Amino acid sequence: MANLAINGGTPVRTEAYPSWPTFDDSDLKTFEEIYRSGVWGTNGSKVPEFEERFAQFQGVKYGICVNSGTAALYVALKAAGVGLGDEVITTPYTFQATVVSILMANGTPVFVDTLPDGFNIDPSKIEAAITPRTKAVLPVHIAGYPADMDGILEVTKRNNLVVVEDCAQAHGAEWRNRGVGGWGHLGCFSFQSSKNLCAGEGGIVLTNDRKLYERAWAIHNCGRAPSDSEFEVEAFGGNFRMTEWQGGLLLSRLERLDGEVNLRNANMRALDAGLGEIPGIKVVPLDSRATRGGCHGYKAIFDPEEFEGISRETFIKAMSAEGIPMRHWYTTPMYRESFMESELLSAKPDYSKVSCPETEKLCKNGLALSQSILMGTEEDMADIVTAATKIRRYVGELNS
Ligand SMILES: Cc1ncc(COP(=O)(O)O)c(C=O)c1O
Incomplete structure (x- = not known):
């Protein structure tokens, strides 16, 4: 019997995460x-x-x-x-x-x-x-x-x-x-x-x-x-x-912003702590000199090799099936975007020769959760860790 929701198992959650913007009268x-x-x-x-x-x-x-x-x-x-x-x-x-x-x-x-x-x-x-x-x-x-x-x-x-x-x-x-x-x-x-x-x-x-x-x-x-x-x-x-x-x-x-930023920071730390335990998911805590994050979403880096050869896209699909709306992040380094052929450039640098290997890796392996998810409860964050842990445990059920 399948354990992973993507294969028909029971999903970790079915409730929606907070949406954005929140507002009142x-x-x-x-x-x-x-x-x-x-x-x-x-x-x-x-x-x-x-x-x-x-x-x-x-x-x-x-x-x-x-x-x-x-x-x-x-x-x-x-x-x-x-x-x-x-x-x-x-x-x-x-x-x-x-x-x-x-x-x-x-x-x-x-x-x-x-x-x-x-x-x-x-x-x-x-x-x-x-x-x-x-x-x-x-x-x-x-x-x-x-x-x-x-x-x-x-x-x-x-x-x-x-x-x-x-x-x-x-x-x-x-x-x-x-x-x-x-x-x-x-x-x-x-x-x-x-x-x-x-x-x-x-x-x-x-x-x-x-x-x-x-x-x-x-x-x-x-x-x-x-x-x-x-x-x-x-x-x-x-x-x-x-x-x-x-x-x-x-x-x-603006009245609510300070409290919202602090909540997102607390939730980001909880995700770093939980997801950081899972081989194949690299968390990126704030630089120690950064005293507060803006937390426009939660970001991490996927490592397919450490995750038994599963691709980022397969992992994202498996997370979605578990009820976690995970996404990839920017997929193209700016120097490869077609608009870099802009007629506004006075002299066209040859952007085809530019290569930034770290950014190339990020484009392949970046993981993202939207910022409204970081407005959730402790339990909402725990579900994200539970889903990723479950996928790691039953990774054998997935095809790369
Ligand atoms: C990094 C970054 N710079 C600039 C902008 C531009 O802001 P706007 O969409 O308000 O023009 C955005 C908006 O998404 C952004 O994410």
Whole structure:
């Protein structure tokens, strides 16, 4: 008789995991207030209040709300002076928007591999990628795992490079007890629907530098200065503004964020402890200097050899059958995406020659659970460990 649910055995669980976003009627009050004010776009109070409160939450001085995380990265790169032909060093293991924003700013993406058995850019490999055209480094705190900001700042300061942090997946994440987004010159967050703080769409640029703040402000608002009337244009810029609807919703949801981040961190540690006991599943705890994860989902690395030759896809299917909605993660290093043929590139680097072996391994073997699962109970986490343990025990029932 089969034991594994994929072969007709009894699944570990049948109840659904928490979905996202969670919400209640408290947000409705905010919408009614905005609706009745008649101020739905510029000159409202919700967006400026949220800019101040979110910047404070991350421990950074200034915030500029924009209409997406992609816009935040674009505005930050332009504020940092990235232009035609400037090289921007980044990680190939990320969402496409990181790289697309560099292309939109007319920059040239240069890829540096991720850490062995880690998810973020390897600072020890950055120096070798620097050329006279390098303008900036764009680390990504992928899935809320803070990148090694000590290593990144050491090399970027020595080489006088700008640092733009992609924090789209890292709300509440901390490196050495200080929020991400304020370690580099500029930090960029997304509030798109799936994100741990969300408003459907939206983003924010954070900075501690007044001059960069003013430049980014102009770029996000048609080239105006904060004090200008709507008819004066002082600099290059477009309309990347956020609406009051988003500002109001984000203000209300920010109240819950701290508790939610702590819950996800506790659940992530429980999964690390449980799954870390299973041969063939490599858990990746936070760097010891990362005092809090953003936890945009739970991630681990599958090792087919250690798992008796079973493929990642077979393992994922077996987990799903047990009632655990496990998924793979990014499957293609950014240098192999077709959009890297972009006509926006001033000189086309030969990306077919780029190879980042650690990222290639991650693309083959990354495992993921969505962030809403980390909003579950201790029992919900225990079921995940039970299902993986069961599959390991009865692995003989599976064909690779
Ligand atoms: C790492 C990363 N950077 C940038 C973005 C872009 O954010 P948005 O979708 O709000 O434009 C995302 C969104 O998924 C992301 O995951």
